[in-house]
Amino acid sequence: MIAEFDKTGLLMGKLHRSLRRNYDRQLKEFGLTPCQFEVLVTLWAEDNILSSELGRRVSRDGPTITGVIDRMERKMLVKRKRDSNDRRVVKVVLTPKSKGMKKQLSVTNKQILERITENLTSKEINQLETLLLKMINNVEAIASNS
Numbered sequence: 001m002i003a004e005f006d007k008t009g010l011l012m013g014k015l016h017r018s019l020r021r022n023y024d025r026q027l028k029e030f031g032l033t034p035c036q037f038e039v040l041v042t043l044w045a046e047d048n049i050l051s052s053e054l055g056r057r058v059s060r061d062g063p064t065i066t067g068v069i070d071r072m073e074r075k076m077l078v079k080r081k082r083d084s085n086d087r088r089v090v091k092v093v094l095t096p097k098s099k100g101m102k103k104q105l106s107v108t109n110k111q112i113l114e115r116i117t118e119n120l121t122s123k124e125i126n127q128l129e130t131l132l133l134k135m136i137n138n139v140e141a142i143a144s145n146s
Contacts, residue, residue, distance in 0.1 A: 019116070026108050030101060035060065035068055039095075039104065040077065044102055048093045053081070060126060077101075 023034040034039070038058045043049070049057075057063030069092055074080045077098040082088035117125055 022116075024114060026112055030105060030108075032105075036072055036077070036111075038070060039068060039092075040098055040101070040105065041109075043078065043092065043094050043098070048081070048091050051090045051092050054092050072098075 020034060027034060027037055028072055030037075035058065036073065039054065040056060041092060042057050051065060051069060052062065054069075054138065058065070060068065071076060073080065074096055078102050079093050081091045083091065120128070
């Protein structure tokens with residue numbers, strides 16, 4: 001029999017893969033990857049942020065977020081903007097195209113979230129969010145101590 005801890009890890013992995021496949025399918029019509037969608041959601045909440053801060057918020061390292069931003073620039077979804085006082089400082093800003101996608105992508109995201117939580121009560125969803133945040137904090141604490 002699989003130990004409870006091992007079972008939890010396996011279930012989290014299975015959930016992650018299932019969510020990824022679902023988001024891949026839904027976002028394909030917009031020409032986006034799940035990571036690019038995360039970037040847009042982050043920028044819709046706060047536009048014009050440092051590329052390093054954007055990477056931190058979507059949990060991607062420097063080289064990875066640079067590649068994501070490169071691809072999103074080619075799709076005309078974001079622009080890099082250099083600070084006028086310090087050219088080393090690069091901020092990422094939304095374009096009119098990506099701003100115009102917000103409403104439909106928000107609807108799509110809401111539909112996905114409603115489907116995957118349809119059998120959960122509000123209390124269970126709140127408990128799940130609390131537990132996931134605790135786990136994220138634990139993982140980030142481990143990473144920062146490495």
